[in-house]
Amino acid sequence: MYKILLISFISFLQLFFYSLISGQTITDMGNRISVSANKYMMTIQKRTAEVTLKNATGQQYTRFPLHAYASKSFSTTSNLKYSWIITGSKIELTAEDSTESKEVLRASIKCYNDDFEVQFGVLVPTETVGQISYTQQWGALGLDASVDRNTLTIGGQQYLKGLGTHAYSEITMQLDEPYTEFLAEAGVDDEVGDRGTVVFQVFTDGSKVYDSGILRGNDQATPVQISLDNVVQLQLIVTDGGDDIHYDHANWAMARLVKANGDTLYISDWIRSLQEQVNIFCFDQGGVDTNGWIKMFTPEPDQFYYDSEVGIDLLQFRDHKRYFAPAPLNLAFQTPAGWFSVGLCKLPDATRFVFTNNYFYMDYIWSKMDIQSDTLYWITPLCFTFNQNEWQGIIDYRNYLINHEYIVDPTMEERNIPQWWMEPLVCTWGEQGADGIAYAAAGFDYTWVKSYVEQQEQKLGYRNFTLILDDKWQKYYGDPNPAPGRFDYLRSLIDDLHAKGHHVLLWWKCWHAEPGSLPYQMGITDHTLIDATHPNFVDYVQQSTYKMLSSDPECLNADGFKMDYIFDVRDPLRATAYGNPSLGIGLRELYRYMKVWYTEAKKIKPECLITFSGPDPHFAAIQDMTRLNDGDRTHSTTNWQNRARVSSLAAPNLLIDGDGWDMYHDLIFPHLVTSSVYGVPSLYFLSKFSDNTPIADWILEIVGKVFSVSAMRRPGKSTFLSPGRWQMADEEGLVAESMQNSNSLIVYPDSCNGYAITVVNQDLIIPLHGRTVSQVLADSQNVNFTIEGDNLKIPSAIRGQIYNIKFKPSSSVDKYGYSPPQNYHLLQNSPNPFNLTTLINYSVGGTSPQLVTLKIYNLLGQQVTTLINQPQVPGEYKVSWDGTESCGLQTPPGIYFYKIKLKNLAKPKNGLNTTKKCFRLTFFS
Structure with missing residues (x-):
């Protein structure tokens, strides 16, 4: 009788609990x-x-x-x-x-x-906001920056605050509060050199009270001090020096209003607070x-x-x-x-x-x-x-x-990723710097690139990499035509590289254009930057992508783009005009630029690869690979891994370009190992690293071995476990894993094989995840190994040696090596009411990784804490709860529920795909 009542009570609590947590x-x-x-x-x-x-x-x-x-x-x-x-x-x-x-x-x-x-x-x-209005004949008013977006600089002196204007300009202020004086340092910005002639004038209540006379480029700043006693209107005017307004970049540096008590208001801060x-x-x-x-x-x-x-x-x-x-x-x-x-x-x-x-x-x-x-x-x-x-x-x-349908993010399976996208990236940029031929240097030409590729092939002992032809293969930024003289035979070079099994990405400097370039000819520039809202912008992108991607005889037949400098979108404050501002300014203009480029490129070559450094989820559907770009130059792999962690969470269906253009000699191997798991590894150097350390042949030989192991991977999603410890998995199972403080790597191309490599001489220890090892080979020779718990140990493994681990097939093992439970279980919890912790057991079934969420709720259906929220491979698991809430406070004794949700990472539909919901009665004292 009591047993029946208890079961009924539990059922009631479960229904009551579920009804409470189902909505708001x-x-x-x-x-x-x-x-x-x-x-x-x-x-x-x-x-x-x-x-x-x-x-x-x-x-x-x-x-x-x-x-x-x-x-x-x-x-x-x-x-x-x-x-x-x-x-x-x-x-x-x-x-x-x-x-x-x-x-x-x-x-x-x-x-x-x-x-x-x-x-x-x-x-x-x-249009006149608050108490300030301003106009200028060219450019846009710079707040704490010059009219060209640079740090305010006059006569070699930099200023953190001030106004960057251009003749002719007027700034009119209504002074509703009592200020005693106006102070500034006036002069022509150093960004124009010795060019530019301007006159600074100050008017108070309509009367001129200051005239600087003609000031020229490279002159020292002129102090301006104006009394404002009883002044209601203050005007700052810049005129040309009588020789038109060309290069008249005029700065009111440190422009500020001062009260009798010393309180100071910088005019740039005032304008920003009122309008921007x-x-x-x-x-x-x-x-x-x-x-x-x-x-x-x-x-x-x-x-x-x-x-x-x-x-x-x-x-x-x-x-x-x-x-x-x-x-x-x-x-x-x-x-x-x-x-x-x-x-x-x-x-x-x-x-x-x-x-x-x-x-x-x-x-x-x-x-x-x-x-x-x-x-x-x-x-x-x-x-x-x-x-x-x-x-x-x-x-x-x-x-x-x-x-809530703000974005669309196709899964990796829906993207149908070509295997060549997983091939390592080899870029010319680092070695260009090492050879002193960066940018448009005469030595950066067709023959240098051909030699660079041949040397990398020889020293790496590996050929199937994608080449990135970096800055500056074209004559003009923003133009798709190769530089005459240096790259007359670029199409021939690309065809030769294709014949050798390589793919080629062209580096592209977004937004920027130079006089003589296609965007200049089409009239879609705002000074030196492209206006993506201009009516001719789409036509410009169509012409450019056709020239660079098409296999037609007059085109280059490249395989994609490394899109750089996307952050150089026009600053709306300084942009002079937008062809159609309703198409977007700021972040929306950036999105338009990248979407049009991506869309038009895919029309010409659907398998072309587009990579840029934009991990925000809104951009996930208009790129194929997100580039880490190198970090704060602290020269630690931590920054790369931080960037990869953000990217893998924000855009999990994108590949990650590991980058490494600013590489130091002691970071090459740990970065190479981790980026081979969370992304696609890259190499920028041949002769010496960024710290001028020469690159020995044995280093490139090991790099080539890591490349060959990395290239065996299938596309998958990466998960950060701890520094140096990453996993990649797809719908079939584990794809790759980094281990031992970023010093070793294993890839699973199929259910019967794993290929492991260490970049230092050490005991190589590999997690087995329930697999059974039958044999370990190195160069087709048997290697001694031991099994320690669920780990394989290869004593005294040799750096750069590739070890082939053979796994025993089993009816209970999936095709990529898991031996998972057949079902999902959240087991009954039977805690000791006198124990301070309670243990919860559960199993993750199936054949592929799941996003597991395990939460604790009180009797009112209110969430107390989340114990687990991370991807987990199929297997048996335990987690303990010590009775604390998510904020760290102790819960009172009583009855609590726990609930598990699982989502197949490979096939998410409509948010969480709840495979099983279980509620269990948990006493906690």
Whole structure:
């Protein structure tokens, strides 16, 4: 009787529990709106529009105002009247300025089971924003930069702050606060050399109070000091020196307003705060509550963690993040309630996404956008996800974009990857530098490339690599025609390389164009950069890709592109004009450039390979391989692995170009081993490395051996386990694995063979994953080995030797060597109520790796913690729980549930593919 009652009680709890975790509820409670979901709780105060965000157990992540603004058109909450509408899972806010009966803001929150998104409709500023207006005859006003986007420099002196203008220009300011003086250093920017003649003038309330006289290029800066007592209007004017405006790059360096108490306002900061961004979750001196926060995380890999400001910037010249752009547009925050992330659902007409001073901002440049001023404009939605850790935040962000149809990311199987894409990459760039023939040097020609390839073949002892012909094989940047004299016979060279079994990628400098080049001839340039919104842009790309990829006699018949400098998209602030700004500026212009290029290239040669350094998930469908690019030059493999880790999580269906153009001698082997697992290994050097260390023949011989092992792999997804420890797997099983602190590698081309290599003399230890070894061969000779637990040990293995491990076939072993359970099991847990930990056993069945998620819930259906969230190969597993929540706090004694979800990594459909759901009664004391 009691047994029946207990079983009934358990069944009731299971049904009750499942019903609670299956969705979210939104309740209008009069003065507030309450949202309760699987991973979060949200309360919105209807009178103030303040949002309080908590985890499922009630611990607070943060508070923030449900506000955003594009200009300071309203400044106090007392002037605003709010109205609210709840429709299904959607909450809508309208804010009206009660003094003007004018709608100034809209907000929309879409609530889902595990996450939500917020979108704002903000009031677009008028052409004259706030108290400042400015015009100039050429270029765009530079804020803390010259008109050509360089560091402000006058007479050899660099300045961190100031305004970069060009004659003729006017900057007019209405001074609503009492300032005592205006200070600046005026002069022509050094970027024009000794050219350029300008005159700086200052007007106060319409009267000229300063004239610099003619200043020339290379002159020292001239100090400017103007009294502002009782001044209402200040004008800064730059005119030409009477000889037209050519090269008249004029800087108001350190331009600032000073009050009597010493408070200083840099004019560049003032303009930026008024016009060049959308401020999000801030209002009336309030913003995002960061009280108690532990740290902030950005997926820009040169520095992940920050204390008070974190962001993602597309423009490398501005943030110097070493060419990893755009990084995933998702920022993560660790709080006492756990990790949560805020990401961009769509690409914005902006170049940066930053959290600073307790608010988020994006640099929308309204004056360049094709929208009507003084109207509501809907900025990109922001998604909130709640994460096990900062790395899971990248996964959750990508999953959100896919689940809510913001992006499409074809699987590796759908991409139908040609095997030659897995071949190692050999690039000319490093050796060009070693030989002193970088760029357009006379020595970089057809014969040098032919000799370079022949020497690499000989010294590597390996021929099946893809050659990258780097900078500068063409006469002009932006032009598809080979350089006359140096590469007259480029088509013949490419045909010869094809005949020898090689493929050829052409290096391409995105955005840049030179006088005489095709984009100059077609009139699609903005100074030296290409306008991807110009009506002739598609035609330009079609002509270029045809010339370089087609097999027609007049074309080059290349096999793809190494797309470089994608981060040099035009800075919207400095762009002079857009042919059609509705096609995109900033990140959206970058996407247009890359999508048009990818689409047109694939029309000509469907198997062509396109690689560039863009790991953000929005770009996953318009590239084949994401390039790591070399990092912060700390000369450690850590930076490469950090970049690979971000890329493998944000774009798991893309191959990864391991790169290595800035290679030091002591890093070549560990980088080669790990990149042979997480991506495609690359080699840039023949004679000496970046640190000028000569390359001995034995080093290249081992590189060639690693190449030959790496090339046996099938395409697969890479997983970071620990530094130096990576795995690659596909739908059939494990493909490759790096081991022993990046010093050894094994590849499984089929179920009966593994090919292992070590790059140092050592005992080679290889995880078996349940396989049974029958024989180990080296050069067809038997090698002694021992089995230690689930590891194979080859004593005193020789560096550079390839070992062939033979596995015994078994009816219970899949065709790539797994001996997995036949089914999935989440076993009954029977904890000791007096023990501080409880052990949970489970098995992963099938024949291919699964994404395993194991979570703990309390009786209310609220998630307590996540124990497992990572790919796992089929096998038996155990995990212990010590009763702590995800934030580290101890749970009270009681009854808890645990639940497992599994997703086939090779065949994900519609988000999580739940193979089995199990609920078990767990006592914990």
